[in-house]
Amino acid sequence: MSYSLLHQQLVDAPPELLVASSATMPRLDIAQLRHDCSRLIHQLQSHKAQEQYCLVCDQAWWLLVGLLSCQQLGKKVIIPSNIQSKAVAEHKQKWSIISDRSELADQTEVHYLSQQSESEVKPLKTWPFKSILASEAALCLYTSGSTGHPKPIDKSLAQLEIEAQQLELHFPQAKLATSVIGSVAHYHIYGLLFRLIWPMLSQRRFHNELILNLNNLDSLEQTILVSSPALLARLKQAANNSPCLLFSSGGPLSAAHAQQANQVFGCLPIEVYGSTETGGIAWRQQTQANSPWQLFNCVQASLNEQCLMVHSAYLPAEGYQTQDQAEFVNIKQFQLIGRCDRIVKLSEKRISLDQIERCVNSLPSIHKSVAIVLDQQQRIGLVVELSSSAEADYQQLGHHQFWRQLRHQLLGKIETVALPRQLRIVSQIPVNLQGKQDFSAIQELFTQ
Known part of the structure; x- marks a missing residue:
């Protein structure tokens, strides 16, 4: 003990x-x-x-x-x-x-x-x-x-402290840092671990306040920057200097935004994949699009019905069965495919919400999308961010005509029963401070 x-x-x-x-x-x-x-x-x-x-x-x-x-x-x-x-x-x-x-x-x-x-x-x-x-x-x-x-x-603190110690071992560059700043909330596991517990155990001072804007930061020398895809996507100008380490977690970071962060900060973000249930599972730096995820040294994973089964030093002995579908590249690396719990049944057919989003995102007019099942309606709702090239078309065509055109483009790519029935156009898909999609706020878009 x-x-x-x-x-x-x-x-x-x-x-x-x-x-x-x-x-x-x-x-x-x-x-x-x-x-x-x-x-x-x-x-x-x-x-x-x-x-x-x-x-x-x-x-x-x-x-x-x-x-x-x-x-x-x-x-x-x-x-x-x-x-x-x-x-x-x-x-x-x-x-x-x-x-x-x-x-x-x-x-x-x-x-x-x-x-x-x-x-x-x-x-x-x-x-x-x-x-x-x-x-x-x-x-x-x-x-x-x-x-x-x-x-x-x-x-328990035992789990979080073990994970913090593993982070210190896994990222030796951290030894150059004397402080930690972050744009992620300290009341979620990512912020709690990276902004509070890891700094405390390694005797680095943490910054008390939340960083809400990554542009125009003061000196980042000897600093670890803990951020999320939501803020890294909004970077505009180069920093004065580079942090020792730049982390991103809470949601997917596109390869384009990873490279943009590299240009701004002079280092590629280290993306961390995990959950509140599991803690950290794997990490990657997107040197190229679709770079695979690398398991942390103290983590073992296998596939159970295509989903990751995880064991680690900071999980109970029985491990944890995730709902994340994956394909292994080798014993330590894998690609994430989607989630089992985003497969829904409509008119007796199994429909993948992830697959709908992939089809929608492949259209040149769409920058990003999220598909949800509308409560008790058994219909698909779609929220999208338009690409910059499509904004003028949307203004010219109007919502109804643009929506008809979008549905026509999806015919043949998505089963008829899975075609979205309602569309909401937003400047930014709602996310929380962790950069994760805020499903409560997304649902509310369809009640307005």
Whole structure:
């Protein structure tokens, strides 16, 4: 049984060790982490005890404080994937909330986190932090997967810490970095692992705030940049210098956008493939279109009915059966083909939504598309981004005529029963902060 390396830093790390940097908060070192955790623990103990707490934190620092404080008390931590105001109202019906949002400060069952001014700081007895078994430091993450409905995934710090250590071994270039910045949310597994846990274990400071624009970044020397396809697709101008490493995850990154990122930052993005359930499975750099995925050294995978079955150092012994269809190039490399759970039955026929999207995307007028089954209608809806060359045609033809032309082009490529029945044209297909398609927002396009 191993003790958590994160909690061990609360126990015996030097107080002056810098943990994070922030544009709005003073020095965020181990001493400050101990102070903020002690303050929250005393606050939690002054209220009715709960077995689990839900973290709704806009800033990475406060999520770290909430995570460690709850686990020091032996409590389970809930980290929801949706912290929009309507979702938070629902979370409050289920759990006691820990949050850094000022608008929640005075609400019942909310434990408010904030930076104290010098005049507000009161003498505080430092909590006697203890070593915590990593396997018993429990947390629950949520993933929307391909359905849009939140799904709880139980984890332990043991799994996340093992994966962080494997990342450090796998990417030796990281040793040149002293800091980590990111454009991905810290309450999803990718952001939590790459922006918080890995930097903490490797003693690199993480940037507290989320980077919302990758253009005009300050110096990237000795920095790891953690991003997503959504932001990398919107790059416009060259950076002043190159990061040590550039990561992308959360969704597919096109070869064109990978090369564009290479031109801007002077390095190809390292794409990471995985899920909340599995952690990291494989990685690649698109030196050419359709570069295969390479399994991480501690991961083994095989095919079970064409879908990847994964075993790794940070999964239970039984492994995990994915819904991702793949073809192996060799024992360590594979190509992703599609998903089994995107096969639907319409009029007794099995229809692949991925295949519909591939056919639509092959048309010169389409830049990107997503096909969905419209709720209870058993019909296919299609959301598309037009190619730049097609925008003028769309304006000239109008929606109805353009839609008729598009359906005609799809005849013979897609079975009649699978032809999309409704079309929505958007400037950008809705995605979340992770760069994944936001299926709830996509569904709403058809209710308007």
